[in-house]
Amino acid sequence: DIQMTQSPSSLSASVGDRVTITCRASQDIGNDLAWYQQIPGKAPRRLIYAASSLQSGVPSRFSGSGSGTEFTLTISSLQPEDFTAYYCLQDSTYLWTFGQGTRVEI
């Protein structure tokens, strides 16, 4: 199975900060990676798919990059509603895996 290592597990930031979260895959997954945001008590929401494509309706301050085994999610200027949890998901094969998650805290 492909393992996804997400880092950091948590980070502290302030409104307006630029934040980067990383996911590393245990083998080459091309660009088969998505990023999700989850507000506590709610279903996850996809932000990015195919490593760098912005999901319709998602603010442009979110961006994704990378290919192969290393990927990043960048939030260019943190807004108050962005302080929550983020996950990567590889969908390269027929067995998908999530990263462990990153909590973005004030």
Next chain:
Amino acid sequence: QVLLVQSGAEVKEPGSTVKVSCKVSGGIDSTYKIFWVRQAPGQGLEWMGLIYPIWRTRHYAHNFQGRVAFTADISTNTAFLELSSLRSDDTAVFFCALQNGEIESWGQGTLLTVSS
């Protein structure tokens, strides 16, 4: 707009079986896939597997193989998750999610409590 509505919360005893439904509504191509995700209290997301209802193709995560079964009724656009031999650590929220091209939509989640 695609909407997924899941069945309500369940309380089950250890060793029993639960069946969760996920009804899809809205205009989508019939070649969509449904995947299921488990989230234990305070924990991260765990991918359980997926099903293509139109072809009845299923793939299960290794952690759940032998205990989980996905089915689908394409006439009612409803997918089902059945999890057997329930244990206390199956207490979690279960989500269904649909992908169809660039469209992705999630159900509201179903809380399962496993307790004697």
